[in-house]
Amino acid sequence: MTLEHVSAAVVAAELVIMLLARFGTERRHWRHYKRDKAAPHQRDDIRLGPGLVYSVAALALVAIAVISDIDFEWSLGTLSLLGVLGVLVPGYAANSVMLLSTRGRSKPLKGRQEMLAYMLAALGGAAAVAFI
Template identity: 85%
Template sequence: MYSVAALALVSIAVISGTELEWNIGTLSLLGVLGILVPGYAANSVMLLRTRGRSKPLKGWQEMLAYTLAALGGAAAAAFI
């Protein structure tokens, strides 16, 4: 989940041509808003759907979690 969010963040930032200031504030903002929060949200969707048990998800449920992670990572590029 975290890699999907990170990939979406980087791809949207590159496509939009956003110039980054490479300091600790920007990197921490990207890390929290662009990777951790969408990854946690997608993981929560998966846990809520399986009720914490180790049963497999259906295809649409897993796609929902990945979509949530990707959209969260892409939306974080707006905060840069």
């Protein structure tokens, strides 16, 4: 299995995690709406993750790009691909892990849950280098 296959599998897994989190929060909102017409929680939005997971993904992306000593073209397409697949998608997926771990409640994360989210962000940022 090549690095490209592993990277594609990582991106696919991140997308599945994001969809599971979105489906769970939407189902919870629908259930609340049917019962007492409660408004959705703003913290359930996967786009509002903590900035640290995006920083971890970006740092992993830069570290692997420097270590692997790849030569790539500094074009808008390449940079946007790295931004989306190397920072945004891993950050959204890591925040989705946090949402799934707490089930949307405002309780604090346990250490292993938080570490899993940061590892997913770092793995996603590192795997994005294969798409250059």
